[in-house]
Amino acid sequence: SFCRNFDEKGSIQGEAHGTRVNLNIQVLPDASNCIYTGILDYNGNGNYVCYWQGSIVEQGTWQLTPAYPPTPRS
Structure with missing residues (x-):
């Protein structure tokens, strides 16, 4: 996820x-x-809020998916 104007x-x-x-x-x-803020398990999700000079300038949700699915355990 990128925050605020895709700055890295x-x-x-x-x-x-x-x-x-x-x-x-x-x-x-x-x-x-x-x-x-959010929850991590095999995936992840949550909310974000960005502030600049004391004001909210961006907000939304985020979701994370692993590059490779977990290998099932036997």
């Missing part, structure tokens, strides 16, 4: 507890801040 530079801080994930992404060069 910045920093990511976050934590996961069980399947819950919270990420705080600071996007450069405009110093906007995007907060991703």
Whole structure:
């Protein structure tokens, strides 16, 4: 997923507890801040909100699908 104008530079801080994930992404060069929350399992999904200068400038949902499906265990 890309945040704010498809900028790819910045920093990511976050934590996961069980399947819950919270990420705080600071996007450069405009110093906007995007907060991703959601659930991770074999896939992932959740919501995000991006702020710039104290105002919401973007929000939506995200979904993650692994590149390769998990191998079934026997």
